[in-house]
Amino acid sequence: MTSTNAQSTDRYYVPEPSALPFVLTVALVLLVIGVSSYFENSHLGPIPVWGSVALGIFVIYRWFSNITGESESGKYTPIVDRTYRWGMAWFIFSEVMFFGAFFGALFYVRELSVPWLAGEGAKLATHITLWPGFESAWPSNGPAQVGGDFQTIPAFSVPAVNTALLLASGVTITLAHHALKDSKRLACILWMWATVALGATFLYFQVEEYIHAYTELNLTMGSGVYGSTFFMLTGFHGVHVTLGTIMLAVITLRLMKGHFKPDSHFGFEGVAWYWHFVDVVWLGLFVVVYWL
Known part of the structure; x- marks a missing residue:
């Protein structure tokens, strides 16, 4: 009996071949083509964008439904759970590198490019020849004043409110996780809906901020x-x-359907990891982009 259980525990579930990853790739490629053509003023119309979005949503729904069914049917053994944890960890690491590249670009512009154009760092020839009179300052739209004069968004206005919202959401999802581990499903569901509401409110304020910035x-x-x-x-x-x-x-809807157990709920944990990562990135954005 012990040998059989060990083999069952070490068994790695391999799903049947599926075309869903390929179809999702096609949808993403079409989405990139549609959006990039819009930004390049050669818009191909709404069909590539909305068609790819609809196709992507359909594929993701089918894919997640399959994964949920596999998980709830007991096909995921501890070794599969470890694989998912490593996969999510590497995914978040790739996201750290993704945002790290953009933060690096911002640092390069603020600390190197703009000062060089203003003549700092023995770049006097560039300054005198190309942009005499340009002074290093941030925020800047460059020595050519591309886009004309603009105003920035004060850090301690909408961005500060959004910071409070995301920090609060980090607390609510942590409380939900503890409630799940303590078998308090109702409390877990309520805290999760609170987290969803905080995330949606953040997005509402960000849209309002963008409209204010543009108009x-x-x-x-x-x-x-x-x-x-x-x-x-x-x-x-x-x-x-x-x-x-x-x-x-x-995840909250799955909790309401009775999914996840106090001792087996990586689907919940993976989303919580991702959400905490989003919180941390925003703190960096608030300080570097809005405040400094």
Whole structure:
């Protein structure tokens, strides 16, 4: 009996071959083509964008449904659980590198490029020849004043509110996790819905912030290097918050259906890891992009 249990515990479940990963790749490629054509003023129409979004949602729904069914049917052994944990850890590491590249670009512009154009660091020839009179300052849309004059968003306004929202969401999802481990399912569900609400409120305020920036501050993606780095960093973070909020809602609905056990709930934990990562990235954005 012991030998049989050991073999069952060490068994690695391998699903049947599926076309879903390939179809999702096609959807993502079409989405990139559609969005990039829009930014390059050669818009191909709404079909590539919305068609790829619809296809992607369908594939993700089918894929997640399959994974949920496999998990609830007991096909995931401890070795599969370890694999998922390592996979999620490496995924979050790749996300750290993703945002690290953008933070690095911002650092390069602020600390090196703009000062060089202003003549610092023995770059006097560049300064005198190309941009005489340009002074190093941040925020800046460059010596050519690309996009015209603009105003920035004060850190201790909407960004501070959003910081409080995400910090609070980190607390609520932690309380939900402890409730799940203590077999308090109702409390876990309530704390999870609170986390979803906080994430959705964050997104609402970010949309309002973008509308205010475009309509009243003349701060757009065309506002030189500041506008491009601002929307690149905050925009990608907003995408991650959107995906995280959707995942939180899915996990909460699964909890309401009776999924996850106090001693076996990596689907919950993986989403919690991701959400804490999103919180930490926002703290860096608040300090570096809005405050400093």
